[in-house]
Amino acid sequence: MGKVFQFSQTVVVVGIVLGAASVASIIGLAVVYSQELAKNAEPTVEATTTPASTTTPTPSSELWDQYRLPDTLKPYEYNITLWPHLTKNADGLYSFTGHSTVDFECVKETDLILIHSNKLNLTKSSGHHATLTGLGGAVAPTIKTTWLQETTEYLVIQLNSKLEPGKSYQLYTSFTGELADDLGGFYRSEYYEGTELKVIATTQMQPTDARKAFPCFDEPALKAIFYMTLIHDRKTVALFNGMEIATVNTTMEEVEVSVTTFEPTPIMSTYLLAFVVCEFDFIRTPAAAEVLIRIWARPQAIAEGQGDYALNKTGPILDFFERYYNATYPLKKSDQIALPDFSAGAMENWGLITYRETALLYDPKMSSNDDKEWVATVIAHELAHMWFGNLVTMKWWNDLWLNEGFATYVSFLGADKAEPDWKVRDLFVLTVHGVFGVDALASSHxxxxxxxxxxxxxxxxxxxxSxxxxxxxxxxxxxxxxxxxxxxxxxxxxYLNEFKYSNTVYTDLWKHLQAAVEQTPLVQLPYTIEEIMNRWILQMGFPVVTIDTSTGTISQKHFLTDPESVVDRPSIYNYEWFVPITWTKNGVQQDPKWLTTKTTDYAPMKTTEWVLANLNVTGFYRVNYDLPNWERLLTQLNTNPRVIPVINRAQIVDDAFNLARAKIVDTVLALKTTEYLSKETEYLPWQATVRSLDYYFLMFDRTEVYGVMQKYLKKQVTPLFEHFKNITADWTSIPTGHSDQYNQVIAISLACKVGVEGCSDLTLAWFKEWMKDPKNYFIHPNLKQTVYCNGIAAGGVDEWDFAWEIFKNSSNAVEADKLLYALSCTKVPWLLNRYLQYSLDPNMVRKQDATFSIIYIAGNVIGQPLAWDFIRANWKFIFNDYGGGGLSFSRLITGTTERFSTEFELNQLLSFKAEHAETGFGSATIALDQSIEKTKANIKWVAENKKKVNQWLSSAAGQP
Incomplete structure (x- = not known):
């Protein structure tokens, strides 16, 4: 699924520097993503771990009480007919009807058929929910009884005699289901075209919701071919994974309809199925193109050219991956569709990729350079899956990381090919820094x-x-x-060629990479790939590598943000890693070194020159040094910072602040890494700094320390603010460089936050002019979110209501997203409370956006207690109505508790966990435990560092 955990760069930047919740990317896609968050075999050496959830299945000897299907049956072909009804029925509901067959082979003798079915009303024939027939001469046993096992989501079919191994059978079911707005399975999306409501029938199957559309063997390893027929209103178009074959107009049940049939899919998993019925328009590649590429969206969006960028970039990205994988794209077409309501960032359905509108559509008048990067990166992420995940699929969800981690990594490569001037690969370091924070918890996995x-x-x-x-x-x-x-x-x-159209475990990839290594003598490894990489994937966390330049000693230790936290997850590797160390001495790159033990002596690192390790942060570890080497690095930063690569300048700041939180270095040392910033104009070091200082804002923006923080940062950011004022001719233009455009946003946002003269007046003036003439006054898309947020923060009811009306009436998803965030910036408590109430009304805020609006409000220092009280008061409703298994749900807990740093708040969090144990926390279960752990660490950190931080900032700011 596409980067469900990534937020846009702009949201990340503005969120950090304006005190919003720290919702930095996973993709970023979430994302998704990002917003992706929309989504990723048995190890050779068994890892000792605990289950992902505290909720475990109740032990039972009955197969229908087990959540995994038995290995007795293997499907190979489905034939499905569905009719979504896009008007309400007599009960006031939207629904769909359908019937399907599945042909399967009996692998092991059995008198029991288990097939997934969830929230479907199955029609009974002769007293049973299904009809079984034999194929190829096989005689089907008669059905003894059938029932729906709701807990494990099965249709259970008990037979009077046994199915024979090697024989094939066909199971027929007919059913009805609700076309609900729950964003899962076969669901409903809505939008307005003028004053007319338009309804879309669309899908989101991953991970376990194909069973909500039709009965199926809903596990990734049970691949099959799918034939689809869609019955739909004549004014609509029907789409499927396969290319449409024919559409015939007819009348059914006295309704004029169209019946569209499609080419069968390749052999594929159920979670990759997609079908859509809508009134969308499209643009396409020329008829001569080898692969048909179509971009589908609301007619207005297509007419405005919002799909043009995606169409122009999809082909080059596909071409890149064909060369990268050395494998031809396996389908005839690549449909990509932008949906008004979608839970993730995007979903890699084979041949019909579904997206949030903001992840596929780009409008130069409304979209920032960050929005453009988001579109390119999400498209690359989803297209990467066409081979890695779709053609070759994980055997089971325990290896989701390989599917999604791989697509996230190579999405940067694909976007880099699409937009080489952006240097997207350099921005990957922000992904590394973001996930370090999660993986440094004892509750990681x-x-x-x-x-x-x-x-x-x-x-x-x-x-x-993440x-x-x-x-x-x-x-x-x-x-x-x-x-x-x-x-x-x-x-x-x-790897892809050997396992195409089948399933694998991660060790299959290790074997193929090892074979490639053995054919390349220049690559020398201390151990096999499996031995090296198992230490990174079968145990949580990562090391901090400490280099002592006075002795030449290198050592490693499991890095924990709270060194006193208890790690109760055992590891057969004892939290040691095989670490590839790249390094430079006084700016001259040295031979790489592998650290394969707890500690080792390495003579070349005994030196009085400055040493810097983990060049360009290609290794997944932090680096600490002896104090003299830290001082040498700080001296270099303060004299000539550009001798140190820009990615490593960002690394020095990020490592130092996190090492300080872990009590490995002194907090003052971390603060000293920011002294050179008055000389820094590059984006990555500033972004690393605002991310690092975000924690200080969260811990201190309700205390007296906040004042001296503002004064010190005003001193540091003023030169950056003036730099961008000068190169943009007094804010009348935009920098040309991709990263410079990001850094301009930081310069304005942070300057306004800390009171740089002229900043608030500048943004408020822009906002006021926009209020006077919203249709014609132009604010550059890069700056809109910052301007909107500052204008609403400086204003009152009139400004908020004005922005709300623009938000509600916007037909541009990118513009709506910016306003969704900016509306949380008000300092008026009752407006924030009203916004919270709006967030749970789908007529006011789309369900896909509800959790984000609450998180944004919690990021506001005034809104945080309001959001926390709101979640506690409404948890049962939020959990049940908004889907506790939703992919953005865990961030709801994380985002509302980030400021927690007192015993009172910890007790509230523990009480919340106890009070709602019966309702449960779904996909937020781990996030809740992590929030408890983070709060305990915050309490200790504030007690130990508040006075020290206050003193240093006061001195550095020149305050007596």
Whole structure:
């Protein structure tokens, strides 16, 4: 699923520097993503882990009480007919009707058929929910009884005699279901065209919701071919994974309809199915193109050219991946559709990729350069899945990390090919920094679980987190770097060709990469890839590597943000890693070194020159040094910072602040890394700084320390503010460089936050002019979110109501997203409370956006207690009505509790967990435990550092 945990760069920047919740990317896609968050075999050496969720299945000897299907049946072909009704029925509901057959082979003798079915009303024939017939001469047993097992989501069919191994059978079912607005399975999306309500029938199957559309064997390894027929209103168009064959107009049940049939799919998993009925328009590649590419969206969006950028970039990205994988794109077409309501960032359905509108549509008048990057990166992420995930699929969800981590990593490569001037690969370091914070918790988890530990839909949904996406991407990038990209892609190619249309476990990939290494003498490894990489995926966390330049000693230790936290997850590797160390001495790159033990002596690192390790942060580890080397690095930063690569300037800041939080270095040392920033104009170091200082804002923006923080940062950011004022001719233009455009946003946002003269007047003037003439006054898209937020923060009811009306009436999803965030910036408590109430009314805020609006409000220092009280008061409703298994649900807990740093707040959090144990927390279960852990660490950190931080900032700001 596309980067469900990534937020846009602009949201991240503005969120951090304006005190919003720290919702930095996983993709970013979430994302998604990002917003992705919309989504990623048994190990050779068994890892000892605990299940992803505290909710485990009740032991039972009955197969229908087990969450995994037995290995007795293997489907190979489905034939499905569905009719979505886009008007309400007599009960006031939207519904769909349908029937389907599944042809399957009996692998082992059995008198029991289990097939997934969830929230479907199955029609009974002769007293049973299904009809069974034999194929190819096989005689089907008669059905003894059938029933729906709701807990495990099965249609259970008991037979009077046994199915024969090697024989094939066909199971027929007919059914009805609700076309609900729950964003899962076969669901309903809505939008207005003028004053006319338009209804779309669309899908989101991953991970376990194909069973909500039709009865199926809903596990990724049970691949089959799918034939589809869609019955739909004549004014609509029907889409499916396969190319449409024919559309015939007819009359059914006295209704004039169209019947569209499609080419069968390749052999594929149920979670990759997609079908849509809508009134959309499209643009396409020329008829002569080898692969038909179509971009589908609301007619207005297509007419305004919002799909043009996606159409122009999809072809080059597809071409890049064909070369990268050395494998031809396996389908005739690539449909991509932008949906008004979508839970993730995007979904990689084979041949019909579904997106949030903001992840596919680009409007130069409304979209920022960040929005443009988001579109390019999400498209690359989803297209990467066409091979890695779709053509070759994980055997079970325990290896989701390989699927999603890989797509997240190579999405940066694909976007880099689409837009080479952006230097997107350099921005990957922000993904690494973001996931370090999660993986440094004692409540983190390994990338890969053993298969037996992931069973329930809730456990599966919990895996769609930043560890899966961002850490998965980071360790695969590290692997590609020490193998070289040529060797890495060679191993991928042989892997994909051997296992196409089938399923694998991660060790299959290790074997192919190892074979590629053995064919390349220049790549020398201390151990096999499996031995190296198992330490990174079968145990949680990562090391801090300490280099002592006075002795030449290198050592490693499991890095924990709270060193006193208890790690109760055992590891057969004792939290040691095989670490690839790249390094430079006084700016001259040295031979790389592998650290394969707890500690080792390495003579070349005994030196009085400055040493810098983990060049360009290609390794997934932090670096600490002896104090004299830290001082040498600080001296270099303060004298000539550009001698140190820009990515490593960002690394020094990020490592130092996090090492300080872990009590490995002094907090003052971390603060000193920001002294040079008055000389810095590059984006990555500033972004690393505002991310690091975001924690200080969260801990201190309700205390007296906040004042001196503002004064110090005003001194540091003023030169950056003036720099951008000068190069933009007094804010009348926009910088040309991609990263410079990001940094301009930081310069304005942080300057306004800390009171740089002229900043608030500048943004408020822009906002007021926009209020006077919203249709014609132009604010550059890069600056809109900052201007909107500052204008609403400085204003009152009139400004908020004006922005709300623009938000409600906007037909542009990108513009609406910016306003969704900016509305949370008001300092008026009752407006924030009203906004919270709006967030749970789908007529006011779309369901896909509800959790984000609450998180944004919690990011506001005034809104945080309001949001927390609101969640506690409405938890049962939010959980049940907004889907506890939703992929953005975990961030709801994380975002509303980030400021917690007192015993009172910790007790509130513990009480919340106890009070709602019966309702449960679904995909937020891990996030809740992590929030408790973070709060305990925050309490200790504030007690130990508040006075020290206040004193240093006062001195550095020149305050007596």
């Amino acid at each position: 390994p990338l890969s679980y053993s298969e037996k530990e992931i069973n329930t839909p809730a456990q599966i949904s919990e895996l769609f987190d 560890i899966t996406y961002s850490k998965g991407a980071s360790v695969l990038r590290m692997l590609s770097e020490f193998l070289t990209e040529a060797v890495f892609s060679k191993g991928l190619s042989t």
